[in-house]
Amino acid sequence: MSAVLSPSASSATKAPRDKKRISPAQILLLLPLLAVFVGFFIIPLIVMAVISLLSGNPVSDDNVHFTLANYQKLFSDELYIEVLVDTIKLGVITTVFTVLIGYPLAFQLARARSPKIRTLLLVAILSPMLTGIVVRTYAWMALLADHGIINSGLESMGLIDGPLPLMYNTFGVVVALVHIYVPFMVLTVTGVVSKIDLRLEEAARSLGANPLRAFVEVTLPLSMPGILAGSLLVFSLAISSYVTPILMGGFSVLTLPILIYQQLSGVFNFAFAAALSFLLLLVSLIIVIAYFRIIKRIAEGAFS
Amino acid sequence: MSAGPGTIAFRILILLLLVFLLAPIFVVMVFAFNASDYLEFPLKGFSLEWFRSFFSSEQFMDSFFLSLRLAVITSLIAMVIGTMAALVLVRGGFPGADLLSSLFLSPLMLPAILTGLALFQFYVILGWPRTFAGLLVAHIIVTIPYLIRTVTAVLQGSNMSLEEAARSLGASEIRTFFEITLPLIRPGVIAGGIFAFIVSFDQFPVSLFLVRSDMTTLPIQLFNYLKFSFDPTIAAAAVVSVVMSVAVVLIIEWTVGLQEYAGF
Numbered sequence: 001m002s003a004v005l006s007p008s009a010s011s012a013t014k015a016p017r018d019k020k021r022i023s024p025a026q027i028l029l030l031l032p033l034l035a036v037f038v039g040f041f042i043i044p045l046i047v048m049a050v051i052s053l054l055s056g057n058p059v060s061d062d063n064v065h066f067t068l069a070n071y072q073k074l075f076s077d078e079l080y081i082e083v084l085v086d087t088i089k090l091g092v093i094t095t096v097f098t099v100l101i102g103y104p105l106a107f108q109l110a111r112a113r114s115p116k117i118r119t120l121l122l123v124a125i126l127s128p129m130l131t132g133i134v135v136r137t138y139a140w141m142a143l144l145a146d147h148g149i150i151n152s153g154l155e156s157m158g159l160i161d162g163p164l165p166l167m168y169n170t171f172g173v174v175v176a177l178v179h180i181y182v183p184f185m186v187l188t189v190t191g192v193v194s195k196i197d198l199r200l201e202e203a204a205r206s207l208g209a210n211p212l213r214a215f216v217e218v219t220l221p222l223s224m225p226g227i228l229a230g231s232l233l234v235f236s237l238a239i240s241s242y243v244t245p246i247l248m249g250g251f252s253v254l255t256l257p258i259l260i261y262q263q264l265s266g267v268f269n270f271a272f273a274a275a276l277s278f279l280l281l282l283v284s285l286i287i288v289i290a291y292f293r294i295i296k297r298i299a300e301g302a303f304s
Numbered sequence: 305m306s307a308g309p310g311t312i313a314f315r316i317l318i319l320l321l322l323v324f325l326l327a328p329i330f331v332v333m334v335f336a337f338n339a340s341d342y343l344e345f346p347l348k349g350f351s352l353e354w355f356r357s358f359f360s361s362e363q364f365m366d367s368f369f370l371s372l373r374l375a376v377i378t379s380l381i382a383m384v385i386g387t388m389a390a391l392v393l394v395r396g397g398f399p400g401a402d403l404l405s406s407l408f409l410s411p412l413m414l415p416a417i418l419t420g421l422a423l424f425q426f427y428v429i430l431g432w433p434r435t436f437a438g439l440l441v442a443h444i445i446v447t448i449p450y451l452i453r454t455v456t457a458v459l460q461g462s463n464m465s466l467e468e469a470a471r472s473l474g475a476s477e478i479r480t481f482f483e484i485t486l487p488l489i490r491p492g493v494i495a496g497g498i499f500a501f502i503v504s505f506d507q508f509p510v511s512l513f514l515v516r517s518d519m520t521t522l523p524i525q526l527f528n529y530l531k532f533s534f535d536p537t538i539a540a541a542a543v544v545s546v547v548m549s550v551a552v553v554l555i556i557e558w559t560v561g562l563q564e565y566a567g568f
């Protein structure tokens with residue numbers, strides 16, 4: 001799995017950098033995938049950008065013309081700015097907790113000596129990842145709802161009188177999102193931590209640093225590229241999540257993807273939905289570019 | 305390392321974090337077999353009622369088989385065209401190779417909901433919204449990064465001089481591919497195909513805009529169900545999905561080994 005996410009398995013080509021020409025056979029091999037991506041990924045995204053500049057739905061409306069009105073609406077209405085800020089806030093909080101929970105697990109996974117324990121840890125960390133977003137969100141609903149397992153359990157033990165507000169708020173959304181994205185963080189960080197030379201830590205300790213100080217001053221800084229790459233990945237996933245904020249937030253938490261869906265299915269405002277999406281796309285693109293840069297530098301060994 | 309107080313505290317922390325990761329799934333599995341409409345303690349006793357409810361629901365079964373068919377076709381196509389492209393990209397060197405790699409990997413990080421929305425708008429303009437083929441193309445796009453990553457990972461780790469040796473001994477390019485390259489990359493292709501299957505089967509955001517009421521994938525059917533009812537039928541569906549996932553993990557472990565694919 002982490003071959004997919006781990007920076008060490010980056011696709012950065014290690015072939016010699018002389019500029020070869022691409023052979024006809026190679027073009028044939030590339031062509032099917034390239035055609036699919038150009039036709040059904042790049043062009044649709046460009047079309048979306050164009051639609052965001054239109055005054056209405058080009059299929060059903062007459063007299064559609066180019067306008068910046070959708071973007072003006074976006075930046076003049078407080079609601080939309082608030083949603084954007086809330087979405088980014090949700091992304092940041094989720095990312096911070098994902099690091100706090102994911103880092104120790106990644107550290108343990110990277111340092112575990114017995115292959116059996118490593119496989120066991122890996123299975124424990126991966127199995128939630130293979131369970132599906134809807135199912136995992138349901139699991140948290142079951143746990144955190146007013147009549148859910150935690151509240152009913154605490155009530156039957158007589159510890160609380162009324163249900164604790166664990167769901168239908170930001171808390172519930174963050175808990176479920178963190179749970180869903182921790183495996184992504186672990187897999188990204190483990191690759192980096194396992195490449196840190198243990199002798200550096202030993203050197204620090206032999207120079208008199210206690211284990212904690214050796215960790216804070218040697219291991220942690222060397223882990224930073226992995227933490228950063230994992231954070232960008234999780235942030236990007238969190239700001240675009242839809243299922244979890246809807247089910248855990250119960251419409252009390254409004255995020256950009258939810259707003260986009262409402263504009264399209266409820267109001268059927270094609271052009272405005274496209275403008276909102278383009279905004280989300282821009283934010284994500286910036287993050288993606290930063291992510292690939294870091295991954296590439298890790299692969300090239302720029303940090304070690 | 306001696307088990308000092310720091311080490312013990314760290315082990316307890318790891319244990320707690322694993323509980324956080326696994327408890328929700330464990331709890332759902334328990335309640336899937338509980339004879340009560342509500343997810344409440346104390347447990348009422350063993351029952352297979354919720355599995356009956358899941359497997360006898362026409363809607364759930366239609367969605368289940370749609371998702372299964374979609375995931376199988378998606379992963380087969382992704383395995384073929386993804387591997388073909390990865391073979392070229394890993395050797396790289398030609399102008400634009402890095403750009404193409406980034407393009408094919410980008411669906412992994414771009415919000416999938418946008419991929420789905422952009423395709424939906426595109427299909428509407430072309431006049432063919434909400435078809436199986438349209439859904440299939442969307443799923444192929446979001447699963448391709450997994451193929452590219454796993455196949456390039458094996459190719460980078462493998463010994464390319466074998467290919468050169470075969471070629472210099474007079475084997476044709478095609479024969480070299482089938483007798484040397486394919487066996488070398490097979491584990492990567494299989495692993496990538498399995499990831500593609502899982503990602504497609506569990507895919508939610510990309511499908512969201514592309515399904516119809518009579519063509520709904522399982523995750524979206526579960527989501528729609530959850531909006532109105534909360535009974536443990538979903539828990540039973542979850543168990544079915546977990547069992548499938550664990551089976552897939554075990555297949556990876558038996559065929560190619562998890563460690564090898566962990567990349568560390």
